[in-house]
Amino acid sequence: MKLTAKSIIRRYSCTRSRKDSPGSFYSWAETQVMMQYNQLARFVEINNSSFLNYPYQLIDNPADLETALEPFIAAKIIGIDCETSEGIDPYQAKIRLVQLAIPHHPVIIIDLAAIDSSDLSPLRQLLKGNALKVGHNLKFEWMMLAQAGLKPSRPFFDTYLAYRVLTAGLKCSLSLEAAAAQLLNVKLDKKLQTSDWSGELTTAQLQYAAIDAAIVLPLRTNLKRQLKKALLWSTALLEFACLPAVAQMELNGMWLDKQQWQLLKEQLEAQQKALERELSSLQIPSPNKQICLLPEFTNSINLRSPKQVLAALQAQGIPVSSTNTQALIPLVNEYPIIQALLDYRSLSTRISTFAEGLVQHVHPVTERIHPNWFQIGAKSGRFSCREPNLQNVPRNPATRQCFKPASGHVLLKADYSQIELRIMAKVSGDMRMIAAYSKGEDLHKLTASLVLGKSLSEINSSERQLGKIINFGLIYGMGAKKFKNMAQAEHGRVLSLEEASQFRKRFFESYAGIAEFHKHIRRSWLQGIRESRTLGGRRRLWSKDSQPLLNEMLNNPIQGLSADITKLALAKLFAPLNRTGARLICVIHDEILLECPIAEVEPVKALLKCSMVEAGDKFLTPIPCEVEIQMIESWGG
Structure with a gap:
């Protein structure tokens, strides 16, 4: 009888799952499987429905693990997926299966419930290797594997983040099911995702698990091609490099008194x-x-x-x-x-x-709050977080003083100084603003002197505060009425509409480069352009059915580049920070918060500042990048 790939895989999987059968059938079956697999791989290019019967090998004993992983050691690209039991909370759920996929080879499904952690050394070494790890929403896999002592090392390619970079600004599902349907014309059945993975596994569950690991490899190929075509490859690489820092931050959490x-x-x-x-x-x-x-x-x-x-x-x-x-x-x-x-x-x-x-979000195991961090949560590329949203915690000291470090630790709060104004100086090329920053002048005092018609030496603290309100209020093209309301609502500064109009007029007369930048964006807006880019290349799109707001097109190049800078800083910080006792616990736009042992404050401060300044200099040169770091007993100071 003619052997089919499905029949061989069935025989192969059943035989290899027996702990006492590492015999001669292994080499014969693998040869047969590879012959059939090569035929299947060619068929995949024609008919993607073949993913419904993807070949796999179940590993449920340590004797087979090392042998099964041999073909993966030399692989340059590995698809990764996990199936968990008892939910998806990394502090309470457990990994049941780890699925690994490489081109032209059956998926390896490793049943961790059947193998002692002391016997996982071959898998641990593989995940620490230099192969590109590919997955969809790898943050989850990273956290689960890290908790199981199988922390994977860079480089990564996250098809979820890649798809988000490609479609940033558009309303579309980013699920694996949606991505496979849109990019590969493959219809995935995800009903088994929430099935019981703790008991005896069915053939359908194993097939499902194999597909989830295998599908990310052609997804990566498609996404990489589209990202390069759209000039978004560098943005995607930045997101991939930042990924482990975000995953570790979510695991670390924050302590609430x-x-x-x-x-x-x-x-x-x-x-x-x-x-x-x-x-x-x-x-x-x-x-x-x-x-x-x-x-x-x-x-x-x-x-x-x-x-x-x-x-x-x-x-x-x-x-x-x-x-x-x-x-x-x-x-x-x-x-x-x-x-x-x-x-x-x-x-x-x-x-x-x-x-x-x-308080409902305080974790019962860690006694800390672990929000769900979204690396590209905002359309501009900025972070967002949910359950709970720590970015919306009121800034007043009484509230934030309740967030404290662990015993024997302090918090290090690092902020980029006037980062959005420095970015505006860079993207607009405004010579007056660039000169001020190059000379180390106080830009808020400068603006106050320009709009009030006074010399710098005459500007008092109240007038400097007015200059600060004007700078941050008007760089995004705010109209006089909205500027007036913002000054009163957010800063308690009462202005008449006439005063607001005069300040706005003098601001743009003083900073001609910013005025010209606004005119350029307005022309694009009036022409119906529905795309915005940062200096780093990050893109935001608007659908054909929606008219972008002018202030959105003015905001995006600034806030998007701020996100680029912060993420590059986190990517640079991740590896050296892991060699200290400090840990990343929160990111609020351009603010980075670390929990640091008291004995390590000075070296960690130096490391943090170096990472942030290097990231800023990459995009802002020749405008100097400045970082302010405070050692505080609580988030509120």
């Missing part, structure tokens, strides 16, 4: 009650009685009802047609009740989102 956090929660609730009493004076007439704004005093008005709140405000003679924050801010000085309402809203959000919600 729960006792101090509870006291903060009680203080916030007390402040909320005080605001409720203040707001109780806000009433509207009713045919029968006075209706109070807060349900604590009557049950007629719901504070969360914009319609009812609007009616209450209008009944007090306040000229407002919306309860939107931007509509209320200009009225704060004339109507103090508006500030109380805005404060009440802010407190309510802090209490529900953070004071009550954050």
Whole structure:
């Protein structure tokens, strides 16, 4: 009877899974499998549905492991995937299977439940080797393998990150299923992804596992070609280099002082009650009685009802047609009740989102918070995180002081100094701004002197603060009205619309390079261009069905390059940091936070600064890159 690839693989897998059968069938079966596999590989190029019956070899005893891995030792590219039992939490779940794929060879499926960790040395050495490790969302595999003592080493090619780089800005699924369908025309059945991997494995589960490891190899080939064609290869390489730092950061987590956090929660609730009493004076007439704004005093008005709140405000003679924050801010000085309402809203959000919600994310095993970090979470290329979103933790000291280092450690908080302004100087070529940075001048004082018509020596601290507000408010093309509202809402600086208009006019007269850069972006915007690039080549796209906002096209080259710089710093920092006792625990845009043993503060500070400055210099030269590092007892200072 003629042997088929499927029948040989079945015989081959069954025979190799028996612990007492390393005999002569191995070489015969492998020869037969490779003959059939080569035919199958040629068929794959014509009909991708052949992935539904991909050849694999199950390894469930240490005697077979070393022999099975021999063909992988010389491989330059290895596809990697894992299947876990008991969920996907790296501190509670366990790896059941590790699947490895190389071109023109059956997938190796290693059953870790059947092999003692002391017998995994061949696998451990392979993963530490120089072969390119390919996978989809390798952050997960990296964390799981690291927890199992099988931490893989660079280089990496993450098809998830690659697909994200290619499609940044567009709404599309980044799942392996979606990528395979879009790029390879392969329809994957992912129903078994959530099946029980802890018991006896079925043929369907093993076939599923094999496909997940094998499919990433042709995905890589396709994505690499498209990335190079789109001039995004360097951006993808940067993301791959940054990947292990992000995975390690997620494993490290941050420590929250729960006792101090509870006291903060009680203080916030007390402040909320005080605001409720203040707001109780806000009433509207009713045919029968006075209706109070807060349900604590009557049950007629719901504070969360914009319609009812609007009616209450209008009944007090306040000229407002919306309860939107931007509509209320200009009225704060004339109507103090508006500030109380805005404060009440802010407190309510802090209490529900953070004071009550954050402690629920403290891990039962580590007693730390481990958010899910997304390396390209924002369309610009910036990080984002969820469950919880630490990037949105209020910046006030009382809140951030609850985040502390482990015993015997301190926090090192490193910030790039005025990174977005330095990037604007670089991308716009503004000569005045470049000269100021080259001479080490205070750019905020310079801007204040230019818009106020004073000499630098005459600028006081309040005027310097105004210059800072102007710099960060106007580099993204903010209009006078929005600039006025931003200055008041975020900085407490009250400006008339005329003052805001004058400051805006003088700013762009003073920095002609920035004005010209804005004109160039505006022309592209008016022409319907739906693509934006950073100096590093990172791209953001807009779909044909959506009109990009002008401020988005102005923001992207700046914030996208800031992301490039931060990620390059993390990639440079990863290996040398692992040789110390310090660990990366958080990244908030251009801020990097480390937890460091007290005895290692000075060398780690030097290492951190060197990595960050080198990353900045790569993109900003000749504009100097400056980094400020603080040693602090808590995140709040």
